[in-house]
Amino acid sequence: MTLSGGPAQRVPVSTEEVWDMAVIAGGRLVRMSPMRRREALAGFLFVFPWLLSLLLFTTYPVLRAFYLSFTEYNIVQPPKWTGIANYRTMFTTDTAFWPSVRNSAYYALISVPLRLVLALALALLLNLRARGIGAYRTLYYLPALAPPVAGTIIFILMFEPDRGLINAVLGGLGFSEPGWLTDPKWSKPALIILSLWGLGAESLIFLAGLKEIPPSLLEAAAIDGAGPWQRFRNITIPLLTPVILFNLVLGVIGSFQVFTQALVIGGTTGEPLESTLMFMVHIYRNAFRYFSMGYASALAVMLFLAILAITLIIFRSARVWVYYEGEER
């Protein structure tokens, strides 16, 4: 654990604790039968690479990030303890903090529900009985293959306000032509539209959920006189709630961390007028442009806590709205 040198930089896990854990594990090993012991040793060897990674590239960095968030650290000089100064900075002197929070919140609040609804609609479409439905599935999934940088560049071209494809079509149909990526009011909607392009992947998850629904249930309901909407509302949706929960949680986690698209469109300053300055871009800029690693760590910790809190709230609420078969809660 001395990889980053300096006695002041030790990980806050005491060596005694580690030792105790080793002794307990070792004690158990000693008391085992030879065969069980051999199995246990094999087990350790099998998971060893991951244990290394867990320690070196997860546990240590997470603890370290928490520690760094209370310091001033520019990589060149050793970190200097500054207490909660970084956290105070966010709410006082950092004028880009709230704009980036607002941008990310706007993006998440609109794109997550929109994507859920549209992905479900697409899945229903892909669940239709039609010849060659497999080919459609493939086609809808294709955009997920485009590297995010390439996809973003394509959309920048199509969103070109004066003569881009999208405005040419809108203008041709007699609609007004928004400034898209040049207009702070339209840049986030444009980002959201870009995110919809990759919807096929989510809809395939929904589709898998739809396939799990026993046809007999729907047939029984139809025989009892339930119309299509009633069947959808009272059978399909409840049985799909675990998938909805899954897509919701992943969607929230992903939308708070949108980075590549925002950076390609708005650069590190979130052009136009900070309107695409997402929270992740703000962290990136502080960490790897200004090398304010301490402050960037504090921002990263905030992101972590925010995502954790929102996920916990969603899971808590899931008890009310998610239906688990054969299980009572």
Place this chain on the structure above:
Amino acid sequence: MEQNPEGPARVYSLDAGRSSRDVGLPIVGRSSVRRRLVPVVRHALLAGVALLFLLPFYWMVTSALKDNTEIFARPIQWWPRTMRWENFGTAMNYPGFPFLRLLWNSVYYSGTVTVGTVISCAAVGYGFARLRFPGRDFLFILTVATLMIPPIVTFIPTYVIFKNVNLLGTYAPLIIPNCLGNAFFIFLMRQFFKGLPWELSDAAKVDGAGELRIFWQIMLPLVRSALMVVAVFTFLYTWHDFFGPLIYLSDVSQYPLSLGLFAFRAQRTTEWALLMAASTLATAPLVVLFFFTQRYFLGGIAMTGIKG
């Protein structure tokens, strides 16, 4: 997910044994007009949506073959007046976009990470699934818990680690951590190994096979399709990876395609035809790969909920 016995498209009865394809959508009456009309409407809907999804690809490829005035022509120029194949040559030989070099970097980066991830996740998943050792369950719960941590939290200290051992500007920081395992894929492999019958490994043990042999010769072949799922998605993620190369690499000759494209765009903001040619070149290898490994992609999503 490929339960694909499509059946004659005209059977709309309530017979048992049909899949739940029509969930929530009208079960159609039997009048012959509707019977003929409904498939048409369905295909129109499906094809319309497909066109929307494909339009950006279409625009990318055709723009790559136009000149800049055609791209922005009004009325819209849907097809290039003359095919400017030379745009691809120009883009590939552009000083800031050494395409073959970038392509090789992407293949190298995605290839090594894929091999490393498949091996480590298979071994670790097997360890968690089939071997008993003290602390196993705790470690597994810890593994799943790490999925909650946004990568940026670990990125900053990890960057400092690699800076201190002088490995910035190399592929080591991009490859090493990934090759030691990936929490999600470990979880996935564990589920698969858990599903295999115990009699198999017990019998092998009675015959005197060691744990490594049981893993390598008996268990691994049985989860081949799961390994393929891990492989194709790891390859895709790594090919798409932008953040890692962005912070760790500094020289264009080292860039993978995604970062090279970003740099190209930063230099030539107005050369749209060339930019589209470069984008096409960066996307094409994945599309080719996809067509050969489709069933693992689509099946993988259905099985596990991984996205692209």
